[in-house]
Amino acid sequence: MKLNTSTVGIIFALISDALFMVSDSMYKYLGESYSIFHIAFYGKLFASIFFISYILIKRQKIITYFPKLQLFRSLALTLNFLCVLYAYKHMSLAEVALMYYLSPFITAILCYFLLKEPVGKHRITTILTGFIGSLIILRPGLIEPNPATIIIFIGVVAFSYSNILSRKIGEKEPAINFTLFPTITSFLCCLPFIWITPILPSPVDLSLMATAGIIGGIAILFLAIAYVKTHAVTISILGYTDIFWALLLGYLIFGDVTDDPFVILGGAIIMISGIYLIYRENKVAKQTTP
Numbered sequence: 001m002k003l004n005t006s007t008v009g010i011i012f013a014l015i016s017d018a019l020f021m022v023s024d025s026m027y028k029y030l031g032e033s034y035s036i037f038h039i040a041f042y043g044k045l046f047a048s049i050f051f052i053s054y055i056l057i058k059r060q061k062i063i064t065y066f067p068k069l070q071l072f073r074s075l076a077l078t079l080n081f082l083c084v085l086y087a088y089k090h091m092s093l094a095e096v097a098l099m100y101y102l103s104p105f106i107t108a109i110l111c112y113f114l115l116k117e118p119v120g121k122h123r124i125t126t127i128l129t130g131f132i133g134s135l136i137i138l139r140p141g142l143i144e145p146n147p148a149t150i151i152i153f154i155g156v157v158a159f160s161y162s163n164i165l166s167r168k169i170g171e172k173e174p175a176i177n178f179t180l181f182p183t184i185t186s187f188l189c190c191l192p193f194i195w196i197t198p199i200l201p202s203p204v205d206l207s208l209m210a211t212a213g214i215i216g217g218i219a220i221l222f223l224a225i226a227y228v229k230t231h232a233v234t235i236s237i238l239g240y241t242d243i244f245w246a247l248l249l250g251y252l253i254f255g256d257v258t259d260d261p262f263v264i265l266g267g268a269i270i271m272i273s274g275i276y277l278i279y280r281e282n283k284v285a286k287q288t289t290p
Contacts, residue, residue, distance in 0.1 A: 005230070013230070014241060021246055023216040024084070028093060037190045039209065041193070046213035050214045075185060080159040087155065098263065102134055103163070108127055133267065134270060237275055
């Protein structure tokens with residue numbers, strides 16, 4: 001049976017979400033023994049080799065029409081990656097995933113300030129609902145504050161900012177640039193820390209770092225294919241399936257069990273309001289497109 005193009009895109013998106021979480025699980029495991037800079041350096045080193053090999057095989061040219069925007073976007077994603085690695089040292093896979101479900105709301109806020117996009121009542125309602133969900137999870141003043149939640153929130157803001165820059169760069173830019181430049185930038189930014197405190201991981205750990213970097217690279221390529229094959233709004237909604245992999249891998253590998261009713265309730269509120277925001281944005285885009 002031959003699958004239609006949209007179905008193929010959905011399959012690639014689902015596989016991509018699973019691969020991202022497998023890669024993150026490896027990074028979390030390595031975080032028990034290495035600093036975030038060593039993990040990022042070696043992981044992105046092998047990811048860079050993977051992408052450069054891919055470009056050479058495809059005989060693609062590396063050219064950018066927006067060097068400054070790509071630089072800022074790459075730096076934002078580097079900050080985001082380091083924040084994620086730090087958070088994984090203190091939080092479960094599921095807790096980090098839930099925090100990243102705030103990204104659509106933060107992106108909507110940044111669109112208003114940076115792109116001057118209007119904020120209607122639907123956007124305001126979903127943004128407020130999403131942040132209520134985050135407050136239920138964090139419960140400021142009611143539980144002992146966790147510095148990791150602040151760090152991961154900074155990472156979410158950086159990730160959301162990179163989304164804004166992606167929109168400003170647009171579709172004219174070669175797709176491979178959106179993955180190659182942040183990967184190389186992360187590698188280069190961590191190089192000074194490796195120079196100061198050089199540590200050569202054990203062969204087993206080095207192979208894990210290489211595997212995590214390459215799997216992450218494959219996940220990015222699969223996600224790019226998915227965006228070509230099917231609608232962006234579908235891919236965005238499917239992104240919420242990674243909570244399944246976060247819960248499953250967190251339990252199987254680390255013994256994490258998310259049984260806090262406040263985390264479950266707050267996460268459900270964020271997910272539902274986030275899916276509605278994506279649906280609403282897509283509906284408005286269709287109505288305004290001639």
